[in-house]
Amino acid sequence: MxxxxxxxxxxxxxxxxxxxxxxxxxxxxxxxxxxxxxxYPSYNTLCDTTNVTFSSTIAPMLSSNCLSCHSNSSAASLGNNIRLEDYADVQIRATAIAGSIKHTGTYSPMPKNGGKLMDCSIIQFDIWVKKGMPDN
Ligand code: HEC
The missing domain is CATH 1.20.5 (Single alpha-helices involved in coiled-coils or other helix-helix interfaces)
Structure with a gap:
């Protein structure tokens, strides 16, 4: 039982x-x-890794995140004289920009006093450098 x-x-x-x-x-x-x-809504659906150009991808990213301190007029007072407004200035500093936005190596993390950029922007910058930094 x-x-x-x-x-x-x-x-x-x-x-x-x-x-x-x-x-x-x-x-x-x-x-x-x-x-x-x-x-990951933007990375999966909106991160354009094929049509990366200076004028449509890199310049707008710098404009919204960096030019408050690194434009031709603000750089002297706020950006340690580092100008990122014109193609030639960006091209010359590409290695430092990449290090700064990735927060790696010995470069100062950028944007200064701001959050890290979206992964998408960092990947797009690398793609532009790998393409040979075209002025397009
Ligand atoms: C609030 C102002 C400000 C913003 C916004 C800003 N920077 Fe800077 N940046 C500075 C200052 C000031 C320095 C000088 C070094 C330091 O004080 O860290 C600097 C230094 C740099 C350097 C040189 C770093 C090195 O170690 O040689 C690079 C490259 C750079 N910035 C890129 C950028 C990029 C790219 C962005 C946008 C993603 C950005 N900065 C946004 C103020 C700013």
């Missing part, structure tokens, strides 16, 4: 296991999907 009672209790517990397992898997799967969508 005692034996059968114990056995049937065990059976009932084991029966629940697949149900619990499936519930956990479904919950995890839906969480993972939501997070990916929420965390």
């Amino acid at each position: 005692m034996d059968t009672l114990i056995t049937s209790r065990y059976r009932r517990r084991w029966c629940l296991l697949p149900v619990i397992a499936i519930t956990v898997i479904v919950l995890l799967a839906s969480c993972y999907y939501d997070n990916e969508e929420a965390l």
